[in-house]
Amino acid sequence: MQMVRRAAYGVRPVTSIDDSDPLFIQSIGRAAQVMAVFHDAAKPLTLNEIATRCGIGKSAVQRVVHTLRHLGYVERAEDDRGYVPGIRFLDNTLDYLRLNPLIARASPVLLELRRNVRERVDLSLRDGLRLVYASRLQSKRETFFATLVGQSVPVYCTSGGMAVMAHLDDDEVDDIIERSDRVPITPRTITEPDAIRRQVCQARDNGYALALEQVLVGEVAIGVAILGHGGRPLGAIHVAGSLAEWEADVFCKRFAPLAVEAAGAISRL
Amino acid sequence: MQMVRRAAYGVRPVTSIDDSDPLFIQSIGRAAQVMAVFHDAAKPLTLNEIATRCGIGKSAVQRVVHTLRHLGYVERAEDDRGYVPGIRFLDNTLDYLRLNPLIARASPVLLELRRNVRERVDLSLRDGLRLVYASRLQSKRETFFATLVGQSVPVYCTSGGMAVMAHLDDDEVDDIIERSDRVPITPRTITEPDAIRRQVCQARDNGYALALEQVLVGEVAIGVAILGHGGRPLGAIHVAGSLAEWEADVFCKRFAPLAVEAAGAISRL
DNA sequence: ACGAGCGTATCGCATAGCGATATCAATACT
DNA sequence: AGTATTGATATCGCTATGCGATACGCTCGT
Incomplete structure (x- = not known):
């Protein structure tokens, strides 16, 4: 990686x-x-x-x-x-996390999910054009950065972001695509507007999003949106693993249902 | 718990x-x-x-x-x-963590430690009378609060705090004891100045500190100080487990050496 | 239906914060 | 070693700026 x-x-x-x-x-x-x-x-x-x-x-x-x-x-x-x-700053971050009801109720669900999948499990919250990691549960081997709360990734090209966009109107999606500066992060980062829109459609059909090496080379990730009031996507759950260990579709078949269930448990419509 | x-x-x-x-x-x-x-x-x-x-x-x-x-x-x-x-605030916290060389170099060591002990592993930094958790690696079952970066615990009564105090002068230790408002957190929290001093002495002898239910009922924790320039303690490594699973002395025998080694790898004298 | 409480807006005065500048300390350079 | 450079700290007058007091509209809760 x-x-x-x-x-x-x-x-x-x-x-x-x-x-x-x-x-x-x-x-x-x-x-x-x-x-x-x-x-x-x-x-x-x-x-x-x-x-x-x-x-x-x-x-x-x-x-x-x-x-x-x-x-x-x-x-x-x-x-x-x-x-x-x-x-x-850590004090204020703690207050942010503590007082965020979404994170509080997500915590046990994420821990349970982590127990079942034994891969990295993250919770991210949307802030404009990006998703900010608010809770991270590591798998066995991790990098330094994968443990850091506060890391953020673009909405337009990540598993969580796709999942979020799947619950937005088409024009909101277009707006996000347009306003993002889509510089590829890895060689496989999707930056073409149409390709992004196709991914979003697929995420709408599946109820989750799959991303291959969008942010990290060798990484496969599943993203599922967390919904709040009126079905608005607030953030996403991620399950991430290594392509060295997993075939993408196996990874997906195996973990997507669990992630979807977890996200459902956290959502409050 | x-x-x-x-x-x-x-x-x-x-x-x-x-x-x-x-x-x-x-x-x-x-x-x-x-x-x-x-x-x-x-x-x-x-x-x-x-x-x-x-x-x-x-x-x-x-x-x-x-x-x-x-x-x-x-x-x-x-x-x-x-x-x-x-x-x-998460952005600033990220910058804090990123730019802190101690945390950066601790990260791989902690992950390795975690792999070996399979219990909760934390890194805390001293800020006056308290230790602030800056990096947390969860074990299998955890509570919400045990996953939160930014949580802080008193120096005077915790495993990490004892380990830190073990590397301070006696008058500095007394100063900490005096200035802390020592309200018991659990029924077993040590608040007596003399008892604290005894614990510190023991930590000096052992090179690590052991704490039983000081902050959480049912918790056993080992703390080892991380030293910086001139031997000043900057923070501590913690390994924490449940008394439901472990005898305190077994826990200690088994994990203390590993924690000490890890702390040594992070320290820069 | 009504009142309590919360968020929002306005405005004049005094003060608080900025710019420009100077000094001291420590490191880098030759 | 001696000097040049860069960083941190301090001072001071002027004006912009932020605070206090007050008033208004709005949504809840009962």
């Missing part, structure tokens, strides 16, 4: 700081911008790097970082060179 | 908003205060609840929440009543 290069796909850039909105507090927007800079950072960043990368004056960054540091949202790097995000 | 009641133990309250610090940006502090309100919330909160709970004017809260909402750090609750933390 090949390492995923980027930290996250389609991470929404900080919602454009809206100057016209009189309610929007600029300082908080700045803080968010500063934190967002780390989304595509591979190492700790200095004040100047932060300043240039987000087009804010150095003084402002100085005070923002100072403040965030006091609050625990930014830390100095291990070797005292530059800054990294702080541990305090 | 008994459900953990509080969301997190010893979560540091938002570092007192320092009025005297001229560099501190008040608005960001307010935003942090607002987010911190969710730490001890069991349900979505309304604007008024947030306002009263953090002693800020209603108008301020209104704008802060409005802003945070635009940024994705706050969402409306599922049923459109009240607010909850937003999914955007």
Whole structure:
């Protein structure tokens, strides 16, 4: 399996700081911008790097970082060179997960599913053009990134995303396809609009979606949508395995029904 | 096993908003205060609840929440009543985990450890008086809370905490004991300073710490410190099992050496 | 049908945050 | 070793900005 290069796909850039909105507090927007800079950072960043990368004056960054540091949202790097995000974010993430009723009720279902399939089981939630992994249960052998909560993948080309799109109107699907920047992640990533639409249709027929090496080379994944109020898809369950161990159709026959059942148990129409 | 009641133990309250610090940006502090309100919330909160709970004017809260909402750090609750933390925090948590070299290099080691022990394996990082779980690998049967990244436990009474304290000076240990509010979490939680000190001494001798039902009834846990620059303990590895399955000393004999080895592989003196 | 409570909007004033600049410390370079 | 470069910290005046107080419309619950 090949390492995923980027930290996250389609991470929404900080919602454009809206100057016209009189309610929007600029300082908080700045803080968010500063934190967002780390989304595509591979190492700790200095004040100047932060300043240039987000087009804010150095003084402002100085005070923002100072403040965030006091609050625990930014830390100095291990070797005292530059800054990294702080541990305090984990507290807020915990609150997010705790207070999300979907995740709470999904948890036992996922654990049960995991017990039965003995492959990787994930729960992702939709956020615009991407699915964000909110809960991950590892299989025996895993990579570092496959254990990380917060990882996100595009809707338009992944098993979960297909499953989600299967429950959206055609024009919503088209909208997603159009607005996504469809750069192939693996050689087999589907980027053609028509091919995507065909996959979506197939997912509508089956009640689940199958994806081959869309994000990770050598990976086969099944996605099933989780539905909320009025049948709107909120996210998806994924079961993922290795093509080295499984024939795609065997994988599918064996695990799709279980995944569908699990997703049904979590959905609340 | 008994459900953990509080969301997190010893979560540091938002570092007192320092009025005297001229560099501190008040608005960001307010935003942090607002987010911190969710730490001890069991349900979505309304604007008024947030306002009263953090002693800020209603108008301020209104704008802060409005802003945070635009940024994705706050969402409306599922049923459109009240607010909850937003999914955007997952992005920052991911950056935190990604950019933390300790976690990155720990990951394969933990997976290997997990493979060998087949019990729950956790990695926690120290943040003041608490250990925050940063990486969690589940065993077969788990509770919801045992899967959550961001959960935190007190240093003074847990296996990981004992292991950490074993690498601190006596006065630092005393300081931790003193500053912790030592409310028993289970009936067997050790809260007596002398008893704690004895446990720490034992951990010093053994190179690991054993904890029985300190946080969860029916749980046995081994903690081993992870050391950084100059031997300072940065966090700990935990191996946790059920007393229904294991005799404490058997558990210990069997897994302690493996945990110690793993911790050694992660440490960087 | 009515009231309580929640979210939204407006506006003037005072303050809080930004830009520009300077200083000190530590690392990189020759 | 001496210097140049880059990073972090500090200061200060001006103006934009965020807060308080208040008022309005809306949806629930009884």
